[in-house]
Amino acid sequence: MRSPCCDKQENNRGAWSKEEDQKLIDYITLHGEVSWRSLPKAAGLLRCGKSCRLRWINYLRPDVKRGNFQEDEDDLIIKLHALLGNRWSLIAGRLPGRTDNEVKNYWNSHLRKKLRGMGIDPDRQRATSALARRRTAWESSNDGDDDTAGSTADVVVTNYEEADRCSNGVPDLNLDLTISMAWDQTRPGRMPDESIGNSTDQALDHEDSTSANPTLLLFR
């Protein structure tokens, strides 16, 4: 039996108060994102480290984008979900300012309905096993690659006929995605087209590379 990450009886649970938020913000502003386990005590919070991390990443981080999703963000999520399945962190990595939790909630509460309304089964329009194998092969072939330094380099797909087949039921998709470094959520404000000079770093060059919003229009 795995021991709990912290003593739940001594900790607050549920919604965060403004005071708790402020303590967390103040501490991280001063010390950065150090050890989450020791952070609560150091910051004077009666929370477990995991809870602090989640609160910071999903809500308090200054670069978190709140508010309604744009049409092109919808398109991108639908497209990426078709390719990647429920890999929310990868999908969120393509949406600057959006978190995996937010994307997941948005998918479950809005996009599923939207797809159903379009006559698409949201659970069946994801990547086939063939594509998953392609991804896995790519990942393992890159094992040991030097220094992607915590960024989640991930393959999407470059105009594969296969990808066309994978998009079962998603009409009029522009599948002209390519391989790139994901947006690094740990570095506020950093967009994909700013990332390390890397041959794979051309993800969004098809789009206006000067744009602050690297999402793609997916429906033609």
Added chain:
DNA sequence: AATTTTCCCAACCGCCAGGGG
């Protein structure tokens, strides 16, 4: 206006992977 139902989303939970000793 009061009550019930539905929906949304912040937060929690459990599992897994990677790193260090």
Added chain:
DNA sequence: GCCCCTGGCGGTTGGGAAAAT
């Protein structure tokens, strides 16, 4: 290779708000 610790991920839940009755 094994164990422990930590961070990260995806699935699920519960409370509150909004909508329906």
